[in-house]
Amino acid sequence: MRILCAVDGSEHSQWGVQALEALASREPEHVMLLHIVDQPALQAATNKNPVATKRALAAMEKAGTIMLRDAARTARLALGQAATRPRTKFQSILAHGPIAHTISRMARRLKADLILMGSRGLSDIQGFLLGSVSRQVAATAPCPLLVVKQPMTTLLRVAIAVDDSKPSRAAARFLRSHILPESATVTILTSVESPVTDFAARYLSESQLAELKGPVMERATRLVDALRGEFIKGGFSVVTQVHMDHVIETIVKHIETSHDQLLVIGSRDLTKSERLYLGSVSESLLRHAPCSVLVVRGARV
Numbered sequence: 045m046r047i048l049c050a051v052d053g054s055e056h057s058q059w060g061v062q063a064l065e066a067l068a069s070r071e072p073e074h075v076m077l078l079h080i081v082d083q084p085a086l087q088a089a090t091n092k093n094p095v096a097t098k099r100a101l102a103a104m105e106k107a108g109t110i111m112l113r114d115a116a117r118t119a120r121l122a123l124g125q126a127a128t129r130p131r132t133k134f135q136s137i138l139a140h141g142p143i144a145h146t147i148s149r150m151a152r153r154l155k156a157d158l159i160l161m162g163s164r165g166l167s168d169i170q171g172f173l174l175g176s177v178s179r180q181v182a183a184t185a186p187c188p189l190l191v192v193k194q195p196m197t198t199l200l201r202v203a204i205a206v207d208d209s210k211p212s213r214a215a216a217r218f219l220r221s222h223i224l225p226e227s228a229t230v231t232i233l234t235s236v237e238s239p240v241t242d243f244a245a246r247y248l249s250e251s252q253l254a255e256l257k258g259p260v261m262e263r264a265t266r267l268v269d270a271l272r273g274e275f276i277k278g279g280f281s282v283v284t285q286v287h288m289d290h291v292i293e294t295i296v297k298h299i300e301t302s303h304d305q306l307l308v309i310g311s312r313d314l315t316k317s318e319r320l321y322l323g324s325v326s327e328s329l330l331r332h333a334p335c336s337v338l339v340v341r342g343a344r345v
Contacts, residue, residue, distance in 0.1 A: 045067075046072070046158070047067070047072045048160065050078050050147050051115040052080075052111070055162075059192045059195050062122050062196075063122075064123050065197040066197055066199045068122065070222060072123075075123075079137070079138055079139070080108075080138075085142075086100055113136070144177045144180035147159060147161070148184040148186065151185055159189045159190065160192070161178060163177075176331075178330065182339045183327070185339075185341065188341065188342070193333075199223070199225055200229065202219070202223075202306045204216060204308040205291075205309050206232060206267065208264075209310065211310030211311055211340065211341065212309075215308050219308050220274070226280070231283050232268045232285070233284075234264050235289055238257060261288060268285075291325060296332050299335050306336050306337070307335055307338070308338045310339075312324070326339050
C-alpha cells in the first residue's frame with residue numbers, strides 16, 4: 045500500500061505519523077511524508093510585501109524540512125524499521141499551495157492508496173463556517189482518507205458503518221485488504237430509518253407497525269450477515285448490530301459506548317451544491333465521531 049502522510053508539526057500531525065504503527069502488520073510498501081507551505085496564505089499575511097514574503101517563505105521551508113526529517117524518523121520507529129533494514133520505501137516531499145487542495149492533488153499525482161493525517165478538530169460553529177482541512181480533503185481526495193483524532197498505535201476495536209451501497213461494500217473490502225490486523229474485532233453496524241413517522245405511528249397498531257418495519261429490518265440484517273460472512277472468511281473476529289433509528293446519532297452513540305478506536309465509512313461523490321447545502325453522512329460522522337475515522341472513496345481494491 046502507498047500511504048501519503050501529511051505533516052505540519054502539530055501534536056495531531058504527530059499522532060497521524062505514529063498511527064503507522066497500527067498499520068505495521070501490513071508493511072506498507074511506500075510511505076510519502078508531505079509538508080505543505082501555504083504560500084497564498086503567507087502572501088496575505090505579509091500584505092504581499094515581496095521582501096517579507098520571501099524571508100517568511102525561506103523560514104517556513106527550512107522549518108518544513110526539519111519537520112519532514114523528524115517525521116521520517118518517527119515513521120521508521122512506528123513501523124519498527126528504525127534499527128533494521130527498511131522494508132518500506134520512505135519519501136519526503138515539500139510542496140507549496142493551499143493545504144487541502146495540495147494534499148488531494150499530491151495524492152492523485154503520487155497514486156496514493158491512502159491519505160493519513162491528524163485532525164485538530166473544530167467546534168461545530170467553526171466547522172460550519174470555515175470547514176476544516178480534513179473535511180475538505182475528505183470531499184476531494186481520490187483515495188481513502190484516515191483522519192487520526194487521538195493516539196492510535198494499535199487497532200483492537202474497529203467499527204464499520206454500512207448501508208446497501210457500493211461505497212459501503214468498497215469500504216468493507218478496503219478494511220479487510222489493507223487496514224484490519226488479525227488481532228482486531230470488527231463491529232459491522234447499520235442503522236435504518238423507520239418507514240413510518242412518529243406521528244403516523246400513533247395511529248397504527250403494533251401488528252401494522254411490525255408489518256411495515258419488518259421488511260426494512262430484514263433487508264438490513266441480510267446485509268450485515270453477508271458482510272459478516274466475508275470478514276469471517278478472511279479470519280477476522282466479527283460482531284453485528286442492526287438498529288432502526290437516526291443514523292448519525294446511533295453510530296456516534298455506539299462509538300462512545302464501545303470505545304472503538306476507528307470508525308470506517310464509505311463515501312459517495314457529492315456535487316458541489318450537495319456539499320454546500322446538504323453535506324453527507326460521511327462528513328457528519330467525520331465531524332462528530334469521537335474516534336479516528338477512515339473515509340473510503342475512490343479505493344483501488
